[in-house]
Amino acid sequence: MSRPEGVSISVIKRLPRYYRFLGELKDQGMIRISSKDLSERMGLTASQIRQDLNCFGGFGQQGYGYNIESLYEEIGRILGVNKVRKAILIGAGNLGRAVALHMNFERRGFHIIGVFDKNAALSGQIIRGLPIRHTDGIYDFCKDNSPVVAILCIPSIAAQELTPELVKLGIKGYWNFSHYDIASNFPEVAVENVHLSDSLMTLSYKISNF
Amino acid sequence: MSRPEGVSISVIKRLPRYYRFLGELKDQGMIRISSKDLSERMGLTASQIRQDLNCFGGFGQQGYGYNIESLYEEIGRILGVNKVRKAILIGAGNLGRAVALHMNFERRGFHIIGVFDKNAALSGQIIRGLPIRHTDGIYDFCKDNSPVVAILCIPSIAAQELTPELVKLGIKGYWNFSHYDIASNFPEVAVENVHLSDSLMTLSYKISNF
DNA sequence: TAGATTGTTAATCGATTAACAATC
DNA sequence: TAGATTGTTAATCGATTAACAATC
8 A cells, every 4th residue: 555645535535435336246257457447347437446546556457457356355355344443332213223123234344332312211222132221321331341432323403413422533544424513623533424315405406417 | 506417516516404403493482593693503514504595595685684583484495394284104023113102294295194114023013103014005005095205214125125116106315224225226306314223333443443 | 097806827736547567 | 679667747627726806
């Protein structure tokens, strides 16, 4: 890897898709692939693929192409899916439960160790093998277990109230399903937003205008 | 509106956020705002806001700025949230159920009229006031009710099998939570993808490198 | 009118694509 | 070696930012 700090967000956002395609090709038993072949399968230019990969290093071989298995491993390492990161899920409503049950966190380097909700009526209920705890217990839980990631499946207002504390408790990564703007309030942490309602409105626009 | 066909996807993706901010300002009772003031609140440049809005028309007034209420209405119209679009939800697993129960579809112009799952054991169960139907009934249901949107909360393989039929049945818009690439196989329909696992891997990258 | 702020053109910046020498 | 394909530099394209005349 050359110098990941300089890599643009456009490139980074394409990495999971490369990883996914390479994983499929690997599972199909393919050994090698050229940037041209991959570009046709993915609907990109070969040039873009080579440029993207060369942000991180020269993984190919002239005249041969790329070894699928080792490129897959490399991109996995770049993405950090080989790490084990302790994560807590905050908000056990419909969305929180679905995220907890639907995602294969382990395969992407995340390990859910705690689930929290401020609705006391949910306390003790089991999700994904974990008891729902009351939000008031987050402070002690983090002191004891040192999670580094929080998954926020709560409304903006709750996220706004809670985030300063989470940052203080050492949570470094936020998968944020709320509209609260963590990134601009806490530039020192990593934030990935999922704005489902924005996505739905984008679909609405596309239907209207395509 | 000038000519929406020419508007880039970068601009379109910012519209829901403008809509959200303007809605909040409106609810706070604010009447007018300048591109400069809005830019500071949103973390953009004033120039970008004016450029973005002028893709669709001149909604402001020199020396005054923008009327919040009317700009909010205009952007809502551009996004098409004032429309009523009949939608079906396909897949009533954890994710499908959460999407059905969590999203305020009506406020964004969507009206869920049917829920389908290929697991017969779920048939008849009520979600959001609607009975889960077996996937086999989609053909007849669409003939009778003419939905124009499908929300796909099913695995890639199921999406791949089902989509050709949905396209034939006249479904024009797809909110796609699967990894099946609808857009490149059916360029004539509108597709908005939500790739949660890609988003999670992007977070993983950011944690590793920020 | 004077001040403020837009709409719009021009300049800059960054990302994508093309080209090709290096090399397996 | 000859052919294929990379890594990388240069050219192009598009998006963002700056500037400013128009005008409310």
